[in-house]
Amino acid sequence: MAGIELQGLVKRYGATQVVHGIDLTVADGEFVVFVGPSGCGKSTTLRMIAGLEDIDGGEISIGGKVVNRLEPKDRNIAMVFQNYAIYPHMSVAENIGFGLHTAKLDKAEKRKRVEQVAGILGLEPLLERRPSALSGGQRQRVAIGRAMVRDPTVFLFDEPLSNLDAQLRAQMRLEIKRLHQRLGTTIVFVTHDQVEAMTLADRIVVMRDGRILQVGAPMELYEKPADVFTARFIGSPTMNVLPGRVVTEAGIATLALGEKPVALPTTVGTVPADVLVGVRPQQLRVLAGDEPADLVLTGSVAVIEPLGSETFVHVEFGGGLILASAPAKSPPAVGAAVRLGAPVAALTLFDAASERAL
Amino acid sequence: MSLSIDNQRSGGRFWGGLSLRRKQVVWAWAFLAVPILFYALIRFYPTVEAFYLSTTNWNLFSKPGFVGLANFERLWADVVFWQVFRNTVLYLAIGTPVSLALAFTIAYHLDRVRFLHGFIRALYFLPFLTTAAAMAWVWRWFYQPVPIGMINDLLSSFGLPQQPFLRSTSQALPSVLAPAIWAGLGFQVVIFLAGLRAIPNTYYEAARIDGVSNLTILRRITIPLLKPTIIFLVVFSSIGFLRIFDQVYNMTSGDPGGPLNATKPLVLMIYQTAFSSFEMGYAAAQTVVLFLVLLAVSFLQLRLLRDR
Numbered sequence A: 001m002a003g004i005e006l007q008g009l010v011k012r013y014g015a016t017q018v019v020h021g022i023d024l025t026v027a028d029g030e031f032v033v034f035v036g037p038s039g040c041g042k043s044t045t046l047r048m049i050a051g052l053e054d055i056d057g058g059e060i061s062i063g064g065k066v067v068n069r070l071e072p073k074d075r076n077i078a079m080v081f082q083n084y085a086i087y088p089h090m091s092v093a094e095n096i097g098f099g100l101h102t103a104k105l106d107k108a109e110k111r112k113r114v115e116q117v118a119g120i121l122g123l124e125p126l127l128e129r130r131p132s133a134l135s136g137g138q139r140q141r142v143a144i145g146r147a148m149v150r151d152p153t154v155f156l157f158d159e160p161l162s163n164l165d166a167q168l169r170a171q172m173r174l175e176i177k178r179l180h181q182r183l184g185t186t187i188v189f190v191t192h193d194q195v196e197a198m199t200l201a202d203r204i205v206v207m208r209d210g211r212i213l214q215v216g217a218p219m220e221l222y223e224k225p226a227d228v229f230t231a232r233f234i235g236s237p238t239m240n241v242l243p244g245r246v247v248t249e250a251g252i253a254t255l256a257l258g259e260k261p262v263a264l265p266t267t268v269g270t271v272p273a274d275v276l277v278g279v280r281p282q283q284l285r286v287l288a289g290d291e292p293a294d295l296v297l298t299g300s301v302a303v304i305e306p307l308g309s310e311t312f313v314h315v316e317f318g319g320g321l322i323l324a325s326a327p328a329k330s331p332p333a334v335g336a337a338v339r340l341g342a343p344v345a346a347l348t349l350f351d352a353a354s355e356r357a358l
Numbered sequence B: 001m002s003l004s005i006d007n008q009r010s011g012g013r014f015w016g017g018l019s020l021r022r023k024q025v026v027w028a029w030a031f032l033a034v035p036i037l038f039y040a041l042i043r044f045y046p047t048v049e050a051f052y053l054s055t056t057n058w059n060l061f062s063k064p065g066f067v068g069l070a071n072f073e074r075l076w077a078d079v080v081f082w083q084v085f086r087n088t089v090l091y092l093a094i095g096t097p098v099s100l101a102l103a104f105t106i107a108y109h110l111d112r113v114r115f116l117h118g119f120i121r122a123l124y125f126l127p128f129l130t131t132a133a134a135m136a137w138v139w140r141w142f143y144q145p146v147p148i149g150m151i152n153d154l155l156s157s158f159g160l161p162q163q164p165f166l167r168s169t170s171q172a173l174p175s176v177l178a179p180a181i182w183a184g185l186g187f188q189v190v191i192f193l194a195g196l197r198a199i200p201n202t203y204y205e206a207a208r209i210d211g212v213s214n215l216t217i218l219r220r221i222t223i224p225l226l227k228p229t230i231i232f233l234v235v236f237s238s239i240g241f242l243r244i245f246d247q248v249y250n251m252t253s254g255d256p257g258g259p260l261n262a263t264k265p266l267v268l269m270i271y272q273t274a275f276s277s278f279e280m281g282y283a284a285a286q287t288v289v290l291f292l293v294l295l296a297v298s299f300l301q302l303r304l305l306r307d308r
């Protein structure tokens, strides 16, 4: 069991710097998910923690010990790779047992460990099979088993679910979460799928271009995104972001957007004139008749997406499309003029220049 | 293209009536027909002819007369044949493992070298492109006594005794084998390199995290995953060493086959029987033996090395 601490972590490939001084503390037993778009440096950071990549600056400690120069094997970590890295010429038992190759255990004890791990993962009936005779999900479990068998203090996962289909992914997600609850081992998990991040993480680390944008619990990121990028990245469907103007008169700020000006709560503080207004589709509802709301937008319906429990409506507004929700049973018709409304509490304001939240 | 147009015009109904799969099969056979015909004519026919000739006493000048298995009986009783047979087996038994071990060692290390990688690989590959005759002459020159021969020069500068190399009955065969191995090395290195490259890097990374030693990685991961490459190279180089000819012929050209036939392989014996003695029937019997040996060795290797 061990926590991880990153301080000013830097990675360069030749002249290009791909990780720009990352600071992060992962508590013992915490499940941390790195999320961000492709090429933002998630894998690179994870591989530096694993010891597979050299560090060009900063410090990594695991369990309070600086490991900058330690070989991967001396860091007491285990890693699960996207392509599983299970050996095609070995049986499932041999694959799982390979992690024990250097352990000072006799054959029977090793076998016992392997069977124990296989038991947890439901792989017992498959122990003598070759990987080629396994399904994708079973292979994934073998890869996890290989990591588990050595009883590491930290698990590192690099997009372990991205080769699986949607249904299996949801199932494996659940299994990994239960495994974490059962083992209580520190986990660092990399993904570019925000749903995975939201469902798995104790804390999410949002990365972009080799920098950390925001760290926080899933709901914290969802409700208080630090900037436009995080706001749009976290949550599905994506948050609507609209440009607006704020007028401040006698200490009272009003937002000029939509049908009528919106009075902003006094807690907002000083507000620049140009802002971006974020509102999640779930909170921007199609209004019935002339029902009042804090923010009211009008437009005509372009596309309707029924999802069963609710229906999303794409509405033409200000030269683009915005997404709103409508009751599942009585959605508006395509082409109809609609009024969309959201309470002022559901609005997130960003500085238009810096894109940071206000 | 013209074939399909013709087909559509003349046999339009026939062609149109075929299923897509059938059409593909017809096309495949159309393309295969030419090489198959060529092979039948250039390869299989002479092979069958050789089997027939091996039962005759044809000598180029007279009509072949049927003699049954007399050629094979003569071969069985021929001391030179057994010497030659032993040589051939030695070429195979030393050449294949030594060349593969060398090629693998080179490829394994070259795979880790980024600096001048292509250049070094080209250096190893170059002998494979050079004509055997030219190379053999260079090696002959290496093997000369002092002051001409480089190797003996080197030996004497260290105060070691001179070696006869090609002139000795015991050293001649290894001396001929060395350039043969060297010549084939580049090819094997390149094939091994390709095999090594095909192994995903994450296999090694996973092993590094598990903390297994380099030797274990080599034994438990690299070599098992290289098995298809190894099988190919074992069979391919075995066939090469069983059919060794030009190295021997050029290295010992004054006295083809070396002192007391010490280096003579089967193919050279066949060549001499056929084109010096003109005993075509007898030579054909020897080719049949060579063919059977090749077949047996390749078959055995494939059986032994294939996945159990």
Ligand SMILES: Nc1ncnc2c1ncn2[C@@H]1O[C@H](COP(=O)(O)OP(=O)(O)OP(=O)(O)O)[C@@H](O)[C@H]1O
Binding pocket: A013, A018, A036, A037, A038, A039, A040, A041, A042, A043, A044, A045, A191, A192
């Ligand atoms: N060996 C390398 N040489 C040069 N640049 C590299 C190398 N490996 C990665 N990079 C660069 O580093 C950046 C970060 O790569 P990384 O693999 O960490 O991205 P990622 O966040 O894991 O993306 P993905 O979600 O696509 O896996 C990328 O811009 C990539 O081009």
Ligand SMILES: [Mg+2]
Binding pocket: A042, A043, A044, A158, A159
């Ligand atoms: Mg990645």
